[in-house]
Amino acid sequence: MNRKFLLNRSEAKLMGVGAGIADYLGVDALVVRLSLVLGLLVAAPVTLTLYILTGWLAADR
Numbered sequence: 096m097n098r099k100f101l102l103n104r105s106e107a108k109l110m111g112v113g114a115g116i117a118d119y120l121g122v123d124a125l126v127v128r129l130s131l132v133l134g135l136l137v138a139a140p141v142t143l144t145l146y147i148l149t150g151w152l153a154a155d156r
Contacts, residue, residue, distance in 0.1 A: 101156040110150030 103114035106124060113131055117124040134142035 100153060102150065102153045103156055105156070110146070111155075112146055112150045112153070115153065115156075 098119065100119045101115055102111035103118050104111040106114040108114075108128065113128045114124045117127040120127070131142065131146065
């Protein structure tokens with residue numbers, strides 16, 4: 096298993112993080128985006144910080 100997480104800006108809604116996670120995990124982007132929204136409702140500061148850091152540090156496809 097030699098795959099790398101990459102942002103997917105071509106299918107992005109915001110920064111491409113959700114679409115990149117969906118590509119990496121092999122699931123639909125809607126599932127990841129709904130999980131991110133749920134994460135925002137439960138722990139907004141942590142989810143938002145991780146989302147922004149991932150969008151800033153991860154490489155583009």
